[in-house]
Structure formats: C-alpha cells, structure tokens
Amino acid sequence: MTHEVVSRIEELSGQLAATAPETERLGKLSDESVKLLRQTGIMRMLQPTEYGGLAAHPRDYAEAVMAVSRNCGSTGWVTGVVGAHPWEMALMDRRLQEEVWGENPEAWIASPYAVMGVAKQTDGGYTLNGRWAFSSGTDHCDWIFLGALLADTEGNPVMPPTVLHVVLPRKDYTIVDDSWDVIGLQGTGSKDIIVDGAFIPAYRTIEMEAVAEGELAAERAGRTDTVYKLPFWSMFPLGITAAVIGIAEGALAAHLDYQRNRVTATGTMIKDDPIVLSAISEAAADIAASRSQLLDGISRLYDLADAGKPISFEDRAVVRRNQIRCAWRAVAAVDQIFARSGGNAARRQNLMQRFWRDAHVGLQHAIHTPGSIYHSTALTTMGLEPEGPLRMMI
Known part of the structure; x- marks a missing residue:
C-alpha cells in the first residue's frame, strides 16, 4: 500500500x-x-x-x-x-x-557527521572548533548535527578515540557561501560550515557509539516505536542511496522519453535498434533490482527489531554491503543508457545529462565507498570477526 x-x-x-x-x-x-x-x-x-x-x-x-x-x-x-x-x-x-x-x-536539521572538529571538555559541556564540508540543504536548516572528536580540558584527544554528535543552533555556526561549486547535485547547497569556539551544553551531544547499535539508544531515550530501534549505519545511508536510485529512475524515464521517437544519424529509428533496446532493458532491470534490494534490506532489519530480536553485526554488515552495491549498480545502469543516447544527450536542455551528473556525484559520498565494508562483510559471512577500522560505518 x-x-x-x-x-x-x-x-x-x-x-x-x-x-x-x-x-x-x-x-x-x-x-x-x-x-x-x-x-x-x-x-x-x-x-x-x-x-x-x-x-x-x-x-x-x-x-x-x-x-x-x-x-x-x-x-x-x-x-x-x-x-x-x-x-x-x-x-x-x-x-x-x-x-x-x-x-x-x-524545523529542519542539517549535518555533516564527519569528524572534522574537536569538542574540548569544559564546565557543563564542550567548546567546539572546526570546519566541516558537505552540509547539504544547510541554507534552509535551523539546527545542525556535527561530528567531533572528544578532547580533554587541555584539548588533547581522549583515548581511546571517542566521537560525539553535537547539535548547534543556526546562530552558533557560519555557512561558507562560496564553498559549493560542483558538476552534479549543484542544487543541494552542500556548503562548508565553520564553528569558532561555540559552547555546546552536554545535553546537546550524544556519543556515536550510543546510536550505532540502535536498540540501546531507543531504550535510553524512552522510544518504543520500532523505527528508533534501528542502527545508525543502517538508517543514515538509507536516504542517500535511495536518492541515487531515484535519480537513476529519473534518468531511465528521461531516456525512454528521448529515445521513443529518436532517429539516428544513419536514419535508424531507435525503436528498431535491438542493441539499444537490449541495453534499455538491462539498465531497467538493474535499477529495479537496486530498488528492491535496498528496500528489502531495511525491511528485514525493521522486522527483526519489531519482533524484539537482536540485530547482529553480520545483519548490519550484509545490509551495508548490499546498500553500497545498489548504488553502484544503479549508476552503472545510468552509464549504459547515457552512452546510447547520442551526442544530444549532453546538451543542457536534455534532462539526461543532469541526472547523469547527479548520479555520479551521489556515488561519491563516503557511505558508498565499498572497500572496507566489502572486506568486513566477507570476513563476517565466513564466521570471522572484523576488528578495529573494519567495523567502522557498519
């Protein structure tokens, strides 16, 4: 429904x-x-x-x-x-x-979560300094989440390293207006953020580890709705990859509209070209597969949480692996149809080129980096236990 x-x-x-x-x-x-x-x-x-x-x-x-x-x-x-x-x-x-x-x-809340600042302990909270890149939609937000490395009162990083998510109101940070000049996703306004010595009350912070597991954070917050029992690294990547898949769907729709009555330079109607039609079908199937796999992954985790069952590290790793693969598969499909759209697809008035640019820039987000996630998931599915950095972002 x-x-x-x-x-x-x-x-x-x-x-x-x-x-x-x-x-x-x-x-x-x-x-x-x-x-x-x-x-x-x-x-x-x-x-x-x-x-x-x-x-x-x-x-x-x-x-x-x-x-x-x-x-x-x-x-x-x-x-x-x-x-x-x-x-x-x-x-x-x-x-x-x-x-x-x-x-x-x-009220809307911006981010980024990347650890690009230091939160130094002080009476009642922390003093924050740093510069963060890629704050999407930030011009329209009243608050912001930022990732910060916890430091002691002298400014030395606490060991073992502890990452905080801190929240600031709009008056406590500066948006760098000329910091978003890119070839795709231009309208996201993903600008840089500067914080210079802002005070963060302790209640406006949470340790990253507290939200990584999911259920524990929900219990502490008194949240009983199932959605709040899910792990951070299952929820945060979801919307980003969904955007990339939606962009791929938009590219496919634009491609179909463009190719329907297109005639090539040799006088061939695209609708009579079996090679292009085959590529369209393959791309459509790959994009549909990406959509289904992404939705299936988060649904399976939700069902576990809803049934009161634990979500294991392996559960999380497999969903992250599949989520990354969904994005790469969908963008590869966009490449296949764009390559068969002819030179006019590159013209600014053709919707295909905007979707193509947006898809590739969306793939650049850190949550779509396959290396360590694929490595960790392979170890996990072999019954081995990933350690240290191999557990990051899962």
Missing part, C-alpha cells in the same frame, strides 16, 4: 520537476522546492509523533526519497540527508528535542 506522503509527492511530481532548473542555477533548493517539500510532509516522516511527525516505516521513507529524486536529484538528495536527521534527534535529550521542535515542528 502506497504511503500517503509518497502519494502526495507523486501528485506534485510535475511541480517538483519544474523547480529543478532554478534549484540547480541557485546552487541550493529554491523557495518553491522547499515549499513543495513541506507540503508533502517528507521531512517529518522519521520525526516523533508528539512533535508532528509520522514515525514512519523506513521503507516508506526510502520510497518517498526515490519519488522526489526522480523529478529533481538535488531536492531528492536533500530529503535523503536532512530527512534522516529527525530519526537521530528522536534519540537525543528531550530538552533538546523541545528546543528544536517545541515551537516549530517544521
């Missing part, structure tokens, strides 16, 4: 698609894009119900992100990143949740 948010997105699909050129030109979401997203309710899908959210099944959330991304890759990407943050906010101190959503349930 189609979720109500997905249905609203599909009803607004034409309007969302129409915003894409301006969003790309601005280098951030246009005001119309933001307005339409608020109408759909997608940013509140993973938000707690007491703050106007839906506490939705993550499968429905991923399908909603795909639906947006099919029309505008940049807008879909922002929903995949910013839309995931209410999930972690639900696991934070209730005082912070009240600050963020108490007066404005529509």
